Amino acid sequence: MTFLSKFLKPSGTLGSLLVATALVSPLTIPMSATAGPEDNSIVWASHVLPRVLDARIHRRQVEQTVFLQIYDALLDFDSGLNYRPRLAESWEQVDPLTWRFHLREGVQFHNGEPFNAEAAAFSIQQYAELDPPYLYIPNWAPAWPPTAEVEDEYTVVVRTPEPLPNLPRLMMRIGMLPPEATLDPSYADKPVGTGAFKVxxxxQGGAIDLAANKDYWDGAPKVDSLKIIAISSAAARVAALQAGEVDFIWEAPLDRLDDLRPDFQIIQLDNPQRNNLIAFNNLAVDSPIADTRVRRALQMTFEGQEIIDGLFEGFASEGLGPVPSAAYGAYNAEGYPGRDFDGARALLEEAGYGEGFDLTLIAQPGSFTNLTSVVEYLQSQM
Known part of the structure; x- marks a missing residue:
């Protein structure tokens, strides 16, 4: 993702593509950056708006970015992709199945409820008991679900049914929730966290007005308010920025960057942590996709560098394997095979699909930069 702003300063985080590892990434904590000289607020134009603000069910990148303004997790990454304390000041692994987190004292939720071990344990159990289930269970398996118990007022113990050495990393997606407010039936309409901004x-489906949390434990934001609006057209977002109607835009068109550089700050961050990719439905047992030869043939119909150069103006790099290079357990598979139509046809013949078959490709709007162009490219190559 590429961001343009008059006022914001760069901040390190995470972003990526099919056989390419990512462009420029969303900012997780930049909203406390300095605003313009005459206005102590920021208007941020995204390409889409969040469908939910509930920490437990955020999915799309825009939702995750807003999530990081409203909620805090026990820990997260710094700009060097190292763990850093947030609502947990320290943690240790007690045994292969048990982790202990020592919590920050004196933190309050936006509604005044105290953050403590009871709130942390409650939050973890909320995720474990979600229906429909928590989106990121595959990252935990077979160590899902976790359980949490209060050891003392500011110490919570988390246990898993199987060892999970990267549990601290997975806790970054667990936003802390206030027990009283969360159980209110209207919670999803005006959620409450401990973050730098409050709703x-x-x-739902409309613009989002966030106000600065002046009592934020990590220091009050330097702007009073943050308004998030949607402008679906990239050209219209750029026009709004040039007209001074917005301060910050998401998904700036890559072919306009050189034209915009003289007047606007372009925040461009390498993102070794995230891949944008095509995921095959492994549960479709009666589909051609269930045959590994078909999946290999599909891999051989694309050329990663062609996507990077043609659709991303070079703002990406080819992935070395299915797991982002900075992620826990990443394996260097030395990249993906290049285009080989003859080899792909031979594999399809061998699998019994020489005459072809129908394939449904589902793409979620707003998932990553130039999504429509990428989908059209994939269709043309298939």
Whole structure:
């Protein structure tokens, strides 16, 4: 993702593509950056708006980015992709199945509820008991579900049914929730966290008004408010930025960057942590996709560098394997095979699909930069 802003300063985080590892990434904590000289607020134009603000069910990148303004996790990454304390000041592994987190004292939720071990244990159990289930269970398996118990007022113990050496990393997606407010049936309409901004006004599908949390434990934001609006057209987002109607845009068109550099700050961050990719439905046992030869043939119909150069203006790099290079357990598979139509046809013949078959490709709007162009490219190559 590429961001343009007049005022914001770069901040390190995470972003990526099919056989390419990512462009420029969303900012997780930049909203406390300095605003313009005459206005102590920021208007941020995204390409889409979040469908939910509930920490337990965020999915799309825009939702995750807003999540990071409203909620805190026990820990997260610094700009060097090292763990850093957030609501947990320290942690240790007690045994292969047990982790202990020592919590920050004196933190309050936006509604005044105290953050403590009871709230942390409650939050973890909320994720474990979600229906429909928590989106990121595959990252935990077979160590899902975790259980949490209060050891003392500011110490929580987390246990898993199987060893999980990267549990601290997975806790970054577990936003802390206030027990009393979360159980209110209207919680999803005006969620509450401990983050730098609190929800001031929001209706599902509409613009989001966030107000600075002046009592934020990590220091009050330097802007009073953050408004998030949607402008679906990239050209219209750029026009709004040039007209001074917005301060910050997401998904700036890559072919316009050189034209915009003289007047706007372009925040461009390498993102070794995230891949954008095509995921095959391994549960479709009666589909051609269930045959490994078909999946290999599909891999051989694309040329990663062609996507990078043609659709991303060079703002990406080819992945070395299915797991982002900075992720826990990443394996260097030395990249993906190049295009080989003859080899792909031979594999399809061998698998019994020489005459072809129908394939449904589902793409979620707003998933990553130039999504429509990428999908059209994939269709043309198939």
């Amino acid at each position: 001031e006004n929001w209706e």
